[in-house]
Amino acid sequence: MTLPVILSEYLVYVLLSIPGIVLLRRQVPAAAYIAASLIGAWLIGLFIKDFFYLPRPFPLLRLDGSFPSNHTAASFAVATAMVVRFGPRWLPLYLLAALVGVGRVLTHVHYPLDIWGGAAFGTAVALLLTYINFEKLVGKPHSKD
Numbered sequence: 779m780t781l782p783v784i785l786s787e788y789l790v791y792v793l794l795s796i797p798g799i800v801l802l803r804r805q806v807p808a809a810a811y812i813a814a815s816l817i818g819a820w821l822i823g824l825f826i827k828d829f830f831y832l833p834r835p836f837p838l839l840r841l842d843g844s845f846p847s848n849h850t851a852a853s854f855a856v857a858t859a860m861v862v863r864f865g866p867r868w869l870p871l872y873l874l875a876a877l878v879g880v881g882r883v884l885t886h887v888h889y890p891l892d893i894w895g896g897a898a899f900g901t902a903v904a905l906l907l908t909y910i911n912f913e914k915l916v917g918k919p920h921s922k923d
Contacts, residue, residue, distance in 0.1 A: 792874065793853045854900030
């Protein structure tokens, strides 16, 4: 297994596990906010793929559209939600999210524009949920740790 494959296919699961880890710490509103950011980014990506179909670099690998990268969108949504909710000490998650995108390009399943789009949509969804104060909709927020 090569490093691009690890970055492309497996690093994303580290980021996707973060809402569960936050939930284990009994911070239900924060976990709900992070999970909603992740799911929202993924669903918006699926919606966009249906309306703006762009073929993948190697369409034989997958038949769905290329733009945006849902792996990257979900990763950036989680990174943004963690930084917004728990502060700047979580900024390194952006590096992990970017590495997911780089892996997607290196394994020839996305173009660089797909990664930029995924990063933008993922970040935007998390910030939108912050703006509408999603955590207060699901419960009283806990103090920052």
